[in-house]
Amino acid sequence: MEILDQFGVKPILLLAQIVNFIILLLVLKKFLYKPILKILEERKDKIAEGLANAEEIEKKLAQITEDRDKKLEQAAKETKKIIEEAIASANQIVAESHEKALEQTQKMIAKSEEQMGLEREKLHQEIRGELAELVALGLQKTASKTLTAKEKEELSKDALKEFEK
Numbered sequence: 001m002e003i004l005d006q007f008g009v010k011p012i013l014l015l016a017q018i019v020n021f022i023i024l025l026l027v028l029k030k031f032l033y034k035p036i037l038k039i040l041e042e043r044k045d046k047i048a049e050g051l052a053n054a055e056e057i058e059k060k061l062a063q064i065t066e067d068r069d070k071k072l073e074q075a076a077k078e079t080k081k082i083i084e085e086a087i088a089s090a091n092q093i094v095a096e097s098h099e100k101a102l103e104q105t106q107k108m109i110a111k112s113e114e115q116m117g118l119e120r121e122k123l124h125q126e127i128r129g130e131l132a133e134l135v136a137l138g139l140q141k142t143a144s145k146t147l148t149a150k151e152k153e154e155l156s157k158d159a160l161k162e163f164e165k
Contacts (some may be wrong), residue, residue, distance in 0.1 A: 128160060131160065132159075132160055135155070135156050136152055136157040137157045
């Protein structure tokens with residue numbers, strides 16, 4: 001104890017300080033250290049939860065990006081398909097229009113040819129009639145009124161037959 005006295009340490013005060021230190025340590029541990037550790041643990045849990053949420057959000061974002069890319073690709077394919085169908089449909093409509101126009105043109109040509117044939121036949125009939133009159137007149141003048149009406153008609157018919165050949 002002498003050594004303690006030489007250094008100016010009094011054992012009772014030292015013991016009181018040790019007891020005070022232990023009491024202070026227990027009080028701090030109970031009222032300050034445990035709540036601080038609890039707060040730190042809660043923060044640690046929140047940070048871990050935040051990191052887990054961030055990872056989950058990143059996964060969801062990657063999935064959403066992948067889904068979006070797939071949908072965009074699918075939309076592009078559908079758009080391309082629709083455009084190809086529209087082009088094919090337009091080509092078909094154009095082809096059908098050409099066919100209809102060709103058909104109508106052919107019908108018009110056929111109708112015109114038929115009409116021309118009818119006109120030609122009518123013209124031939126008119127010419128035959130006039131020719132028959134001319135032949136009859138010519139025969140009448142050459143035969144000088146000695147032919148009967150029946151003979152004139154027969155001669156006209158014969159002349160028309162010869163003319164038609």
